[in-house]
Amino acid sequence: MATFYVFLGAPGVGKGTQAKLLCATLKLPHISSGDIFRENISRATKLGKLADDYISRGELVPDRITNAMIRERLGREDCSKGAILDGFPRTEGQAEALEKCLVELGGRIVAVFLIEVPDEVLLERLCGRWMCRAQGHIYHEKHHPPLQPGICDIDGSELYQREDDKAETVARRIHVYMEETAPLIEYFERQGLLRHVNGNQDVNTVANQIFKAIGERVS
Numbered sequence: 001m002a003t004f005y006v007f008l009g010a011p012g013v014g015k016g017t018q019a020k021l022l023c024a025t026l027k028l029p030h031i032s033s034g035d036i037f038r039e040n041i042s043r044a045t046k047l048g049k050l051a052d053d054y055i056s057r058g059e060l061v062p063d064r065i066t067n068a069m070i071r072e073r074l075g076r077e078d079c080s081k082g083a084i085l086d087g088f089p090r091t092e093g094q095a096e097a098l099e100k101c102l103v104e105l106g107g108r109i110v111a112v113f114l115i116e117v118p119d120e121v122l123l124e125r126l127c128g129r130w131m132c133r134a135q136g137h138i139y140h141e142k143h144h145p146p147l148q149p150g151i152c153d154i155d156g157s158e159l160y161q162r163e164d165d166k167a168e169t170v171a172r173r174i175h176v177y178m179e180e181t182a183p184l185i186e187y188f189e190r191q192g193l194l195r196h197v198n199g200n201q202d203v204n205t206v207a208n209q210i211f212k213a214i215g216e217r218v219s
């Protein structure tokens with residue numbers, strides 16, 4: 001049966017970083033709803049045009065659009081053994097849609113990692129965050145600066161600051177998380193899937209906590 005892992009947590013807790021590390025270990029694809037939207041916006045597709053306004057306001061893209069996008073993505077061949085979901089689901093409607101979709105695909109959620117960090121740390125992390133254009137590698141001007149300013153260490157592409165990482169939009173995104181996504185904590189707790197992860201530690205310590213929770217040996 002295909003196995004799916006979900007990363008849950010407020011913007012800036014490190015979901016993307018940890019999801020990528022787990023993908024490398026489990027050899028499963030990384031499905032980030034935010035990355036798929038950004039890629040569509042940069043290619044000016046129909047989906048990108050639909051999502052752009054919501055994203056720049058720091059609001060959620062409506063479930064109807066997001067669910068259809070994820071259903072299509074999870075139906076592709078590379079997800080036949082499962083996937084790591086980063087940033088999806090973000091509402092109860094999305095969680096229910098995911099459940100249905102996994103029944104159709106013959107998969108199940110194995111664990112939901114809730115990464116937690118104090119609010120003041122979130123703000124600081126998001127406002128200093130830089131991303132690479134090619135593959136979304138993440139840097140921080142204070143905690144993880146690139147070797148050469150403005151250039152990704154890994155693929156040499158340009159680094160940029162996300163439009164929605166500006167202070168005002170960040171505050172909105174955190175508010176939206178509390179209102180719409182935080183109820184999922186109870187939802188997954190009821191299903192016995194939730195694993196609490198302390199995200200206020202260095203990247204490797206957080207990763208080790210996650211690997212331990214799923215019984216993977218740390219490499």
Ligand code: AMP
Binds near residue numbers: 033
């Ligand atoms: P992220 O990269 O996960 O922080 O997502 C960036 C933005 O994309 C969010 O602030 C939302 O506007 C949108 N987005 C990403 N994932 C979802 C989702 N599951 N549901 C609705 N909107 C989403």
